[in-house]
Amino acid sequence: MHIIHCPYCGPREEVEFKYGGQAHITRPxxxxxxxxAQWADILFMRDNPKGVFAERWMHAAGCRRWFNALRHTVSHKILATYRMGEAPPVLETLEEAPR
Known part of the structure; x- marks a missing residue:
């Protein structure tokens, strides 16, 4: 079981959270x-990197607030969480998979 750090409530089990897709999408x-065709691209096309990815999550069984997380898509390790509207934290080694 993964532990996710809610920026509002603190660390909780992953079953309390819902995934919300890619973070920091700019609207037209x-x-x-x-x-x-342009609308289809905006609505349905998302990045799918191998490495660190910014995502939106909601603490569904807790405060019910949305927040952002940096997750490594290979190891599924959540490297950082931060509130909506905040800039993502700078990580030293974005390319290397966490162990």
Whole structure:
């Protein structure tokens, strides 16, 4: 079982959380000017890196607040969590998989 650190409530078991997809997605400034193909790209295309990835999570069984997490997609280890609106923390070794 993974322990996830909620930035509001502290460390909790992973079953208390819900995944919310990729973090830091920029919405279009002029949405009415987009065609269907551009909308499809905005709504459905997401990054899928091998390495550190910024994600949104919600503490569903706790405070019910959304927050962001940096998770390594190979090891599934959550390296850091931070509140919505905050900049992601700088990690020294983003390329190397955590052990």
């Amino acid at each position: 400034e002029n949405p009415e000017a987009l065609d269907d």
